[in-house]
Structure formats: structure tokens, C-alpha cells
Amino acid sequence: MFWAVCGAAVCLAGWAGTPERWSRISSEDVQADSGLSALGHSVVKGDHWVHLDAGDFVGHSDLESSVREALTQAQFFRRRLNNTLPSEETRLQLFVISDSRNWDKSLHSVDGRQDALAAQYRDEIFVFWDTNNLAADAVRLAHELVHGRLQSCRPNLPVWLEEGLAGYLGWEMASAYRHSRGQELFRKLPPVSGRDIVSMQELTAMTAYPDDPALARRLYRQSEEWIRQLAVRIGNDRLREFVHAVCREGMLWNDVLRDRFGYSDQDFSALEDEVREQLQGGRER
Numbered sequence: 001m002f003w004a005v006c007g008a009a010v011c012l013a014g015w016a017g018t019p020e021r022w023s024r025i026s027s028e029d030v031q032a033d034s035g036l037s038a039l040g041h042s043v044v045k046g047d048h049w050v051h052l053d054a055g056d057f058v059g060h061s062d063l064e065s066s067v068r069e070a071l072t073q074a075q076f077f078r079r080r081l082n083n084t085l086p087s088e089e090t091r092l093q094l095f096v097i098s099d100s101r102n103w104d105k106s107l108h109s110v111d112g113r114q115d116a117l118a119a120q121y122r123d124e125i126f127v128f129w130d131t132n133n134l135a136a137d138a139v140r141l142a143h144e145l146v147h148g149r150l151q152s153c154r155p156n157l158p159v160w161l162e163e164g165l166a167g168y169l170g171w172e173m174a175s176a177y178r179h180s181r182g183q184e185l186f187r188k189l190p191p192v193s194g195r196d197i198v199s200m201q202e203l204t205a206m207t208a209y210p211d212d213p214a215l216a217r218r219l220y221r222q223s224e225e226w227i228r229q230l231a232v233r234i235g236n237d238r239l240r241e242f243v244h245a246v247c248r249e250g251m252l253w254n255d256v257l258r259d260r261f262g263y264s265d266q267d268f269s270a271l272e273d274e275v276r277e278q279l280q281g282g283r284e285r
């Protein structure tokens, strides 16, 4: 996938003007915090880490500018998320890792996927923070925050629905953030060949992430497109209603569309056709 930002000052979305109310926490206090997981403790070992308490988030990083930018974004995303998903008061721990050696050391072994650049575990979010690509950072962080919110609301969402919502809402939130900084988020998605597109029936039957990285990428792409086309059809206001029903009320996604939105078999087919067409066309946005 190709990431880019339209506009010049790519690296200017910095932390000038971030609130002074954020307070520092000492490394000793963080190490003594029994609420952190073993992974959290091991990641921040050493005295070069910066820890900031921003109220709704606690940020930890190997680079001060990174944690400030990440906390600014996280607070923006939380406000947006409150409009879409049931809000929760959980205080999240953000581990913002800028040094690739620190990332490799701490996260690859845990996740097991060599290409993973973010992970979420209970109330802890770990993100690799590339200071040369703040646009990609924003997308990653937004995506993980959606996961965090979904899991606090309904931990057992179907894989495609969880990834589709994280992909779609995460992208929309990151776009809004970049827009608020006078920059547009852009990506070029290559067309997907028809034979690589799995049917909605197959997609919704998946109960685990595929081991094959190519298949996993297809799952992400297709799930996001599915939610995007649903949002195009019903509008973002009703998408919120859809999310509440599957998340808070525990309804099955297709029952929501049938019972609450009056979807017929033809509507489901038309939606699937549209998703297929969009995937085959590729797109820039």
C-alpha cells in the first residue's frame, strides 16, 4: 500500500501548543504501576523513556515529540469515536515507539507477524511511530483506538466486522485529523483481481485471521470496502445505529440490516456487487 500526504509540510503536525496540563510521570512510578502488563513493563525498561499523563491517556515513548503528537491525535480520535461508538471511561496506555530497534525487540516476538506495526492488548496500545510519516502513524493509531473501543463494547465481534470497522472508521478519523491540520490523507489502492475477491458468505464465515499474509491483506481490504459501501448506502448517521446494534445490543450484522434497515435479498446482492466493483476498480482517495 502506498501512503502519501498531499501538501507540503508533512512533518509540521507537531506538538507546538499541546496542553500544559499534561504531567510527567517518573520511570520509577511507571515501573511500580501494577496495572501495566508484563509486556508494558518490559517495553519501557530503561531511563530514556518519557511518560506523560494526559488524563484520558497515559503516553510512554522513547521520543518526547512522538508521545506529544500521539497524545494530541489520540484525544482528537477519542472525541470522534464518542460520536460513533458507545463511550467508555477506560484510561488507555499508549506505547509510542519511534526507534525501530526498540520496536523489533519488544513487539515482533509477541505478535509473531514480521510486518506488524501496531498491537492492542486490553487497555494498552502499542504503535510504531515513524517520525517521517505522520500520516501513516495517524492511520495506525486511529485504527487501534477503534479496536480498543469495539473490544470494550463487544469482545467477540466477527473478524471481518471488527477489521472492516477499524479500517473504515480509522481511515475517516485519521483523514479528519489531517484535514484539521490543513493536510489531506491520500492512498492509492491497487485493483483487486476478481478471482481474489471472496464472497460475502466466505468473508463472514472467517473466524480467525488467515496465516497467509496475502490472504490477511485481502481480508482487511475487503472488509473495509464492505463497511465503506454500507456507509455510502445508509449514511454515517445510520452506520452509527448499525454499530450500536451489533456492538451494544449484540445483534447479528445481517439481522440489523434486515430488521432495522429493511434490507431484502436484492439489497444484500446489490451491496455485494458494489463492493466487488469498487475492489476491481482500485481507487485513489
Ligand SMILES: [Zn+2]
Residues within 6 Å of the ligand: 143, 147, 163, 166
Ligand atoms: Zn486491525
